[in-house]
Amino acid sequence: MRPPEWTGQLWLGRDYGLIQGELGCTAPHAHYAHQLILAPTAPVTIELDGQLCTARHLFIPALQCHAILEAPGPLFTLYAEPLTIDAQALQHSLLGVELTLPALAEALRHCPRRIVQDRRIEKALAALDRQLTGKVSASALAAHAHLSLSQLERLFSGQLGLPVRRLVLWRRLRLAIGLVLAGEAVTEAAHGAGFADSAHFSRTLKVLFGVTARQALQQLELRLLD
Structure with a gap:
């Protein structure tokens, strides 16, 4: 069984975070952030609202209960603050982006931000x-x-x-x-x-x-x- 520790690099912006490395398994949880997992070498398996999902590209909307069950090999995972970054805009901004920390960070920096109207x-x-x-x-x-x-x-x-x-x-x-x-x-x-x-x-x-x-x-x- 893979160790639970997360290893690698975390680039932390004002309203997003990027991890390149290995993710351990997690207990079921839900957080106030959109999460995107990009696995270039091998598919990742998660449980999302009780359903098993296995893919190299996995999107987890904010506040959705999920657990990481298997994440072989190094990968990228992105966290985005939903207050300022819309889920659809997030995914659109990353289409075709090279899977490197600098390229992903640049794409996120230019992702359109939501403005609190009230x-x-x-x-x-x-x-x-x-x-x-x-x-x-x-x-x-x-x-x-x-x-x-x-x-x-x-x-x-x-x-x-x-x-x-x-x-x-x-x-x-x-x-x-x-x-x-x-x-x-x-x-x-x-x-x-x-x-x-x-x-x-x-x-x-x-x-x-x-x-x-x-x-x-x-x-x-x-x-x-x-």
Whole structure:
């Protein structure tokens, strides 16, 4: 059986990530990111909403439950923030692109971005990001956007696809992953991203990505992109 660790390189942009390397198997999970797996050497097998899928090109929409069951050989996997990158635009931008990190990163950099049309959501998201390192109050976010708490929850669930609490966890996780890969210890990274402790961070990573921090982060070499 293949080891569960992820190895290789991670190029991390503002709203996307690219991994070139080997992926271990995962438990069933769902995350707030579109995922695209491109396997140049051998097909990958995943379980997607209870169905087995085997192919060299696999697209996993945001919030879809899935598990990586078999991923032989090196491959590329892409994660894209659905708030800014549309699923159809993502796939269209990568058609015919050479399977190298520089070529994929360039294609993603030029992929059309979605614009948040509702200024209230934009204000709430900006306030959320400012508060990530400490306690995030949904009521304070609502007040900053001149909304009631119930209005904010309806807007987040209806337009972003996530309730406020889950979006906070997703953004905390992105921040903590970046801190770990930049060299911080897991405990310091967890606190720096507003998690109560490293155990909370690890549980969240396992729920959203199906792997532990040790499996996913220790063997990846990070490059931060502009």
